[in-house]
Amino acid sequence: MIHVLNPGLQTTVQDQGRIGYYEIGMPPSGAMDKYSYTIANLLVGNDENAAALEITYMGPTLEFRENTVIAVTGGEIPPKINGKPIPMWETVSVASGDQLSFDFVKQGARVYLAVAGGVDVPAIMESRSTYTLCGIGGFEGRALQQGDELRVGPVARESVRVGTRVPDALIPQFAKSHEIRVVIGLCSYRLTAESKQSFLSQEWTVTPEANRVGYRFKGERLGFVPREQPFGAGSNPSNVVDLGYPIGSIQVPDGVEPIALLNDAVTGGGYATIATVISADLNRMAQIKSNEKVRFVSVTLEEALQARSEVKDRIAHIKQAIAENGR
């Protein structure tokens, strides 16, 4: 059992996501930085889809009511046990009665707390991820609140030795300005050539509207190719006949403030999508804070697949290292 003394800014239960319900409008939810989330689970010997806590900006204070092992990964929100710093990206033991708290965020935006056995909440549509907009999944469909009691699942098949650590080279670092790779396309034909150029060349500022639903960016206005709007598309030049939105897709309502849709986004609507963030960089998007800077870099599908396989390789490498040294 884990007792929530203070919930932090927004702490939710997440796993790999609720997959296969996009057709009825259910976004996947799930951990936003899947790389960090997956490694947290590996470090405590969990199944790769075990539910963990996603902690945003300001961490919670939690009291453990059993002896267990934990791992904290992600951005840098320094964790402490009973007020003493503990390492991130490492298997750490905690005793019943120990209190876990966090310092102010140093870099990134989100950290993941995995507990051996996983956070035990009911699976809704095969997932334990929290989708707060509809109150589905996770702990009672919402972010944690003071006084919540989280149950922990039966302990993992294989235990990982306390002190097992991810090699430094595989720990991501997060600056305050970011390059996010995108594949241009979908309805990018709606943008003028100058605006396509401007989308890629300008430095965008992340607005305060940056959360699990999506990130909104401030910059120079983009323009659309003039046309007579097709039947059913809506009157604004940024409107198209309603279509499905990929996770990571970027739209620019009225040409003002592009929005990148993320894990809890609406699944479809009537705005032209102009590019999609590649899967490897969705992990990095999750670690971007309001007021930080983003530049979008156009890559080909092949480059996107290459980046994806590099992430998979890093995870496989860590898995291997844990199998060899962590048991």
Add this chain to the structure above:
Amino acid sequence: MFTLPETRFDFGGDEYIYAEISRDMSAESNFKALAIVNELRERNIPGIVDIVPSNASYLVRYNPEILSPRDLLDYLKEIDITKSDPAQLNLSIRMVEIPTWYDDPISRQYSERFKNRHQEPGLSNFEFAMKANGFTDKEAFIEAHSRMPNLITMVGFLPGTAWGFPLGLAPGEIIQTPKYLSPRTHTPRQGVGIGGAFTVVYPVNGTGSYQLIGMSAVPVYDADKRLIDLEDAYFLARPGDLWKHRPIDEQEYNRIVAEVEQGTYRYHMKQIDFSPQEYVMKGKAYIQELMEGF
């Protein structure tokens, strides 16, 4: 006969393919999207994660470790060719009745509450929709909105929100309204709204920009799984459904709402074989044929 334009494909990052059947909205484009996604589902291709039909397009999410994007694109192009023949678009779909209390006090109350975001703050949404479509008689407007079923062309936005596009009507007969200037922050659960040519039933209390013209007595999302018809699915809407609004009065509304609360309500629905080709040839007469005895 009708012809369908050539589909345009594009990659969305490394996990999605977007297929644009047409840039304008038409029932024909949607029939093609539905037929393609049905075929794609039947093929059970390993590595496909999500298949999402939309109004005039569809989206496929795949796992590139299992299925190469270029291979998937080839499959989609091949299916697209076979489904460009209108005779190949036949669909097995459901007709579902949505008992609707038009111009009810809840819709009026929300119209009042969010009037500062509305283009005509002095009118209720119902009055605004009537005016926008040249109606002065309330009953005539209700008849115009409810006489033909709506094809569920897409489900999305928030889970279970279904876009309904009226079938069997000439473009000039379709009720159309602009959306709110700025979205409401709240919308009643089960509110019936019109935006453009589409009608939705809001599944949950959330944001919304469609004009609220009534309340559905039945839920389209059953979080607690009280209703036997939604036991497996949670959500009523399936792309390709035909939803028929049936005007009801306050008394019947209250009776159905009570049945829903007790968990005894059964949706009035029937399974039908739908031929887009016949629809395009016969139009309204074909839909009336399908509605016989419903």
